[in-house]
Every structure is written in C-alpha cells, then in structure tokens.
Amino acid sequence: TIDYDKIKKASAKYPKLKEINYTYGTAGFRMKAEYLESVIFRVGILGGLRSKKLNSKVIGIMITASHNPEADNGVKLVDPSGEMLEQQWEGYATQLANAQSDDDLIAVIKSIVSENGIDESKEASIVYARDTRPSGPKLVAALEEGIKAINVVGGNLGVKTTPQLHYFTYYLNYCEKPTEGSYEELADKLYYQKFAEAFHKAVGDNPCLSPITIDAANGVGAPKLKELAEWIDKINNNVFEVEIINDDIKSQGKLNFNCGADYVKSGQKIPTGAPLSVGDRAASLDGDADRIVFYYLNDYDGTFRLLDGDKIAALAAGFIIELVKTAGLDINVGVVQTAYANGSSRAYLEKELKVPVACVSTGVKHLHHKAQEYDVGVYFEANGHGTVLFSPNALNKINSAEKRTAEQEKAIKKLQALTELINQTVGDALSDLLFVEAILINRQWTFHQWDSAYTDLPNRLVKVVVENRQIFKTTNAEQTLVEPKGLQEKIDKLVAQYKDGRSFVRPSGTEDVVRVYAEASTRKDCDELAFKVAGLVY
Ligand code: 16G
Ligand code: ZN
Structure with missing residues (x-):
C-alpha cells in the first residue's frame, strides 16, 4: 500500500526548485541536469501509480536527453506495451513535478489516486535505464528514492539505449517473464x-x-x-x-x-x-x-x-509493398509523416508508390498512433526517428498465408523476417540500421541507387527567438497558423511567389523558439522564402 508519511519524508530530500515551472512535453521532462532531481524522484512515484493503475504491469522509465548537449538530461515514462506514456498522464506528470511543497505533493498523489480509482494495495513494478551522461547516476539515485518511497519493485537496467528500454518493458509485459539472470544483462542479451x-x-x-x-x-x-x-x-x-x-x-x-x-x-x-x-x-x-x-x-x-527519415520511409514502403504484392496478400500499407517531410518525398510516395500518406503533428506519439490505423504503418520523421508497425491483422495474414509458388513463399518469409527485424515499440537506430541494410542487401543497391528514387527540394529550417512562443497556435498538422491572426495570409502570399514553395511556422515543443520551415525549387528561392517568413514572425 501507499505510505504517505514515508513519501513525505523521502520527498524532503528532493525539494522542488521554487522558480522553475516544469512541463512534460513531447520528449518528457528535459532541461539542464541540475534542475531535474526533484522531478525524477517524483517520476518514480508516478511510475508506481501508473503500474498500480494498470494492474501491476511493468512501467519503463528512461533517463536521457537524446541529442541535446551533455549538460542536459531528461526523463520519460514508457507504458507497458513499450509505447509512450498515455497523454492524460502527461498532465499528472506535470502536476506532480510542479507541486511546491511536500504537502502539495501528497495532495497531488491523492488526487491522482482518487481520479483513477487506483487500488493502493496493488503490487507495482518499474524498470529503468539511463544513457551515458555524467549526470545519469545521480538522477538514477533520485529515481530509486522515489520508487522506494512508494514501495515499488524497481529493476535497474543500467546503461541502455532508449529503444532497448522500450523493448524490454514490452518484453516483460507480453513475452515470457525471465526467471533467471539479471535484468541488466537480459535487456541486452x-x-x-x-x-x-x-x-x-x-x-x-x-x-x-x-x-x-x-x-x-x-x-x-x-x-x-x-x-x-x-x-x-x-x-x-x-x-x-x-x-x-x-x-x-x-x-x-x-x-x-x-x-x-x-x-x-x-x-x-x-x-x-x-x-x-x-x-x-x-x-x-x-x-x-x-x-x-x-x-x-x-x-x-x-x-x-x-x-534522412523520408528516404528511409520511401525505401521501407517500396520494399514492403513489393513483397506484399508478390505474396498476393490483401494488406494495406500507409505512410505517416510530419510537415517537415520533404515535398518531393510525399510526391514520390503518392505518385510513384501510390501509397496513402498522412501528415500529423511533430512528436513520435502522433506518428505512432496514426500508423496504427493501417495494416502496415510506416512512420518516420525527417530527422530519422521512426519504425514500421505491423498490425495483428497483418501479422495474422502474413503468418497464415498460403504459399502457392516458390516466389510467394520467398516473399512471405521475407515479410516475416522484416516484422521481427523492426523494433515495433518505438523508432530504434540500431534496428533501423539493420532493417535498411537488409533491404539494401536484398536489392543489392548502393546508397546512390537508394537515393535516386527522388531528389529532395532545397529546404531550410530556421529558429526565431520570440518574446512569447505560446501566442503561435497552429492547426492542420501544424501547417497552418490560426494565431496570431492574419499572419498565415501573409505567409501564403509569400509562398505563392515561389515555384514549389511551401513554408510553415510552429512553436517548438522542446526549445523556447519558433521554427520556420521553407522549401522551394532552388536553393536561392528557398533561403529567400525562409528569410522572409522569419521576418514576418519576428
Ligand atoms: C522531440 C520528439 C521528436 C521531435 C522533436 C521536435 C519524441 C520522443 N521526440 O524530440 O520526435 O522531432 O521533439 O522538436 O517525441 P521541436 O518541437 O523542438 O521541433
Ligand atoms: Zn534520441
């Protein structure tokens, strides 16, 4: 059960820094490592609550700041299936992190418990890992204090990649529970x-x-x-x-x-x-x-x-579509991108591969959820994060397909292998590397051959520092500004002056800036368009 006095006492060692307002954003909490101890202590508690809520399923917690500078760090929670934390709980994470005093913290925990009808007596478990940042061990210690304070079983996986943590969380919940060996070693092996x-x-x-x-x-x-x-x-x-x-x-x-x-x-x-x-x-x-x-x-x-990610999506979708056709399977394939996908990549997917393309807001969870709507959903952000999801329906059809010809049999076997080779819990650089390499080996393609499917339109991404980025509100998968009023019309007018011009403005979810993206048929036009749109925003 939950011992609130114990939590309160433990929390006294991790006081919240008064002046900071924390937000659980697209990538969890992320900032300078020295501001994170109280937050990570509390994330340990939240993980325990989430596990109790989900009938003692294992929750994953990753301490990393990804591509950000070494002095930064961050933390995010992973749901039992290996997916990102459910959106509603992001709000709880933010509330917990911002509770000013130990008493406020207890009050927030109690409100989460009652809002969710959480049975306090349920067992709970968490596995956690960190990347190689020097601040990692100290933050892991804070996390462990939080986990202990709520009487939860914690499994330390040591240093792991983010996708390893996602995969192992999924594995513990949905595959055979290992009975021997340390979790730290098993998560690698x-x-x-x-x-x-x-x-x-x-x-x-x-x-x-x-x-x-x-x-x-x-x-x-x-x-x-x-x-x-x-x-x-x-x-x-x-x-x-x-x-x-x-x-x-x-x-x-x-x-x-x-x-x-x-x-x-x-x-x-x-x-x-x-x-x-x-x-x-x-x-x-x-x-x-x-x-x-x-x-x-x-x-x-x-x-x-x-x-980049767009090219990976094109390679993956092209190969999978071919295999599905050869295998004679009735499986639909779709691609999910964000507004940052190059216009040429979208045109190639729609016109050459004839595959439906959806555009969603930035952030892995948006892509992941949209991709789940297809039998096979290929999603990649241009920045290189992505994976391929095979629905239960697709897996079923692939695994039970009739093999009438040797060619069909080969295609089906290949598809089966691909479903195992891609880390379906989350985008994974190592799994993606092997996936791409396997396709190139099958095709016996050089990078140049892979690249020749289409040519990217020249594009430019610029950051604009503004007084308050919250006033920028978007719709249409972040491609259209609804506020500040009138700004979108001005952007549209500029864009219309350039051949193949496209530009959009959105507030960053990870930095205190507004991002301006532009593309056009020539480098000169594209840079000019980006510059002019940035001028409107500033
Ligand atoms: C986060 C997202 C990433 C996205 C980036 C955009 C996750 C796990 N990560 O790193 O997918 O591309 O934010 O950053 O969702 P921005 O909002 O600052 O442009
Ligand atoms: Zn990363």
Whole structure:
C-alpha cells in the first residue's frame, strides 16, 4: 500500500526548485541536469501509480536527453506495451513535478489516486535505464528514492539505449517473464539475440555490401552496436561489416558534440571524426540511439548527400509493398509523416508508390498512433526517428498465408523476417540500421541507387527567438497558423511567389523558439522564402 508519511519524508530530500515551472512535453521532462532531481524522484512515484493503475504491469522509465548537449538530461515514462506514456498522464506528470511543497505533493498523489480509482494495495513494478551522461547516476539515485518511497519493485537496467528500454518493458509485459539472470544483462542479451537472428533471416543468402561507418555521437549507441555486431558475427561473420566512430563515452564534453544524427541532419554536413571518401557508406546515431540518418558523397561531384527519415520511409514502403504484392496478400500499407517531410518525398510516395500518406503533428506519439490505423504503418520523421508497425491483422495474414509458388513463399518469409527485424515499440537506430541494410542487401543497391528514387527540394529550417512562443497556435498538422491572426495570409502570399514553395511556422515543443520551415525549387528561392517568413514572425 501507499505510505504517505514515508513519501513525505523521502520527498524532503528532493525539494522542488521554487522558480522553475516544469512541463512534460513531447520528449518528457528535459532541461539542464541540475534542475531535474526533484522531478525524477517524483517520476518514480508516478511510475508506481501508473503500474498500480494498470494492474501491476511493468512501467519503463528512461533517463536521457537524446541529442541535446551533455549538460542536459531528461526523463520519460514508457507504458507497458513499450509505447509512450498515455497523454492524460502527461498532465499528472506535470502536476506532480510542479507541486511546491511536500504537502502539495501528497495532495497531488491523492488526487491522482482518487481520479483513477487506483487500488493502493496493488503490487507495482518499474524498470529503468539511463544513457551515458555524467549526470545519469545521480538522477538514477533520485529515481530509486522515489520508487522506494512508494514501495515499488524497481529493476535497474543500467546503461541502455532508449529503444532497448522500450523493448524490454514490452518484453516483460507480453513475452515470457525471465526467471533467471539479471535484468541488466537480459535487456541486452534478449535484444541482441532477437535482432541478430532476424537480420540473418531477412538477409538470406544474398551477398553482403561494402562496410558501413557509424558515427555513434559518442553515446550509448557505440557499445551497444559493437555488441550487437558481435552477435551478428557469431551467427555468420560474412554479412555485415561495421566500423564505429565517435565511440568515446568516457571523455567529458564529447556526447553529441559536432557529431550525431541531429548535427548531421540540421547542418546537412559530415560529423567530425568521419573522414568520408567517395564510395563510402556512413550513418549517424543520436545520443540515445533512437534516430539514424545515412549519407555518402556523390561520385560525380563529391557533394554531401543525406538519406534522412523520408528516404528511409520511401525505401521501407517500396520494399514492403513489393513483397506484399508478390505474396498476393490483401494488406494495406500507409505512410505517416510530419510537415517537415520533404515535398518531393510525399510526391514520390503518392505518385510513384501510390501509397496513402498522412501528415500529423511533430512528436513520435502522433506518428505512432496514426500508423496504427493501417495494416502496415510506416512512420518516420525527417530527422530519422521512426519504425514500421505491423498490425495483428497483418501479422495474422502474413503468418497464415498460403504459399502457392516458390516466389510467394520467398516473399512471405521475407515479410516475416522484416516484422521481427523492426523494433515495433518505438523508432530504434540500431534496428533501423539493420532493417535498411537488409533491404539494401536484398536489392543489392548502393546508397546512390537508394537515393535516386527522388531528389529532395532545397529546404531550410530556421529558429526565431520570440518574446512569447505560446501566442503561435497552429492547426492542420501544424501547417497552418490560426494565431496570431492574419499572419498565415501573409505567409501564403509569400509562398505563392515561389515555384514549389511551401513554408510553415510552429512553436517548438522542446526549445523556447519558433521554427520556420521553407522549401522551394532552388536553393536561392528557398533561403529567400525562409528569410522572409522569419521576418514576418519576428
Ligand atoms: C522531440 C520528439 C521528436 C521531435 C522533436 C521536435 C519524441 C520522443 N521526440 O524530440 O520526435 O522531432 O521533439 O522538436 O517525441 P521541436 O518541437 O523542438 O521541433
Ligand atoms: Zn534520441
């Protein structure tokens, strides 16, 4: 049961910083690490309440600030299925974090208990992990105090990628509960085994491609990918050759610094420490290994070519649609994007692949939920976060399909392998890497061949610092401003002056800025449009 006195006493050690107003946003709580101790203590309590509410199912908690600077940190909760915390509970998280005193905190807990009819006597359990940030251990200690205060069983997974935590949370709830071994080791072992085996199945006996260089952003992806690659090699060491760079997780100040997926995507340039030559294949992970973007140098002029989330979606959708057709299955495939998806990628998906495309608001949970509406939902944000969801209906059809010809049988087996190779709980850089590699191996494609499906329109993303970003209100998946009044009409007028012009303005969910996105048929036009729209906003 819940011992409120115990919570109150424990909470006294983690007083809320008076002047800060916390918000559980798109990526959980995220800020300078020194402001987070009280918040993370309270998140431990919230995890306990959530687990009690859901009949003792295991809740996951991840301590990470992803691609943000090393001095930042953050925390998010993961629901039993491995998905993001349910929206209503984000509000509870914010309320708990902002309770000013220990008494206020108790009052908020009691109100959550009564609003949800929570049975206080229910058992509860939580598993938690952190990335490689130096502030991690101290924050884990605060989390453990919170977990203890509400009398919950906690399983420390140690240092893990965010998607590993999601997957293990799902595993504990929906697969066979392991009876021996430490959770910390199992969360690695079960993960490596699953994805290594699925990779071999998906690759079949196709010849392997040239080595790939992975920039691990000096984060947790480095040691995890190294071990995963060893598991793959143990089965057959002739299939996948990876060289990991930016793998220094010991030195301070290196995490995400001038490297990683976010650096490469936003700057459209090569990370430091990556001497890339024409003919090389490379990719960058972010600090918690849930995003990946690929790149190479064009062989005729040596220019940098980015294969971002849009390109991954096109590759994945194209291959899956082909397999579904060959297999003769009645399964619908859909793609979900955000407004940041390049206009050319959407045109390619709709016109060439003839696949329905939905556009939703920024943030993984929006994409994930929309993707669940299709038999097979492919979702990727342009920044490299995404996955493919196979509905129970699709899995059923794939697993029970009649195999009339050898060709059909092959296609069905391949589809089965793909369903196992993609981490369906959340976008996962390591699983996505293997997924992309497996498709390229099956197709025997170079990066250039993959890239040639369509050409991105020149695009520009700029940040505008404004006095109050809350006054910017959007609709239509963030593509249209409803407030401030009149601004959208002005943007529309500007956009109309440029060939293939498109531009939208939205308040950031993670930074105190407004973002302006623009694309147009030429670099010059696109930059001019972005500049002019930013001028309207400022
Ligand atoms: C968060 C989101 C990411 C999104 C980004 C946009 C999750 C887990 N992460 O990092 O998907 O692309 O925010 O940031 O949902 P912005 O609102 O500052 O543009
Ligand atoms: Zn991340």
